[in-house]
Amino acid sequence: MKRIALTVSAILLLFATAEPKQKKAQPKKQEATSVQQEAMKVLMSGFSTDPRFTWKTQQDEAQRICSQYPSMEAMPAQAIQKVIQLSQADLRYPQWGIFWGDWREGKKIVENPRGGRFASYGFSDSPTDKGGNCYACHLIEKGMPGGTMGPNLYQYGKRWNITKENMNTQEALERVKAVYNIIYNSWSAFPCSSMPRFGHNGALSPEDVMNIVTYLLHPDSPVNK
Ligand code: HEC
Structure with missing residues (x-):
């Protein structure tokens, strides 16, 4: 379990550090992409191939934005705004609207x-x-x-x-x-x-x-x- 957790955090670290590198030079971009593909392959090898679960391995747009930064403090205002906007667009309410439940x-x-x-x-x-x-x-x-x-x-x-x-x-x-x-x-x-x-x-x-x-x-x- 510990090893799996370590692997996952190592992969997350790779995603986090790969991103800024991409902007510098073309060869590094390819490098980063192949590291991401490799990381995804490792991750998926431990996952069920049942389609009811595999969608969970795909990040949504808000997650992709969050993954680019080590903390919220490190996020530019525009990125924070975009995550809020995407998340607000997703809100759904009960049939009876906003009223007290049980x-x-x-x-x-x-x-x-x-x-x-x-x-x-x-x-x-x-x-x-x-x-x-x-x-x-x-x-x-x-x-x-x-x-x-x-x-x-x-x-x-x-x-x-x-x-x-x-x-x-x-x-x-x-x-x-x-x-x-x-x-x-x-x-x-x-x-x-x-x-x-x-x-x-x-x-x-x-x-x-x-x-x-x-x-x-x-x-x-x-x-x-
Ligand atoms: C994995 C941890 C985690 C779980 C599980 C979790 N929360 Fe939270 N919750 C947080 C954190 C952390 C914050 C603070 C928001 C922030 O700054 O990221 C928070 C914030 C909140 C707030 C806002 C508090 C405020 O300051 O006004 C409410 C309300 C809340 N949670 C309710 C819930 C309820 C209800 C559940 C269960 C259905 C729940 N949370 C489950 C971690 C969790």
Whole structure:
């Protein structure tokens, strides 16, 4: 496992360092391309050839942009803008639009560690098969253990100033929508973030995302107690 991880990071490093070289001279460009092809061959040799999975090895345009830079700080404003633009274009909303869902359903998905499984593949579409695994990276409810890679989400609804009195106003629902966008496609707000793009990659449906947002923001949710 460790070796695989090392290989993958070595490949990522190759992609990252190959890019600037390409701009200098023609022969180096060919060199970089063959290194990329070679790296792809190695990567694919360890992968299933099932077409339901192979699409995951192809980077989308936003990923290609992010891969060119070692960090967001190193990205030019134009590249950041492009990732945000691509990610916003991808946002989809529930049939009923932006309105409160069911926080109990959201809690289940948040706590389910089967994060990022593709419930829509067809061979495994039972509702228990999807999860956000949010605790891997976030602290959320009081007293619950969690990760610290992402910010603490305890009392997240209070931070957005959502109260029983204002929660159905247009203004509050705009804030609900902002949080929905973060969870559906984190890159629409935090370009190239390590937070998964749950809606974008089909791991969660718009209704799932709305229930999660309700769990994070609703005044009755344990997150805000
Ligand atoms: C692999 C780690 C990871 C996972 C899993 C993850 N997140 Fe995040 N999340 C982050 C990081 C990192 C940030 C900070 C954004 C940034 O700067 O990149 C973040 C930011 C957020 C924010 C914005 C916080 C703010 O400051 O307003 C929300 C809300 C959020 N995550 C919710 C969730 C939910 C809900 C889930 C599960 C469905 C989840 N995250 C899963 C890493 C993760």
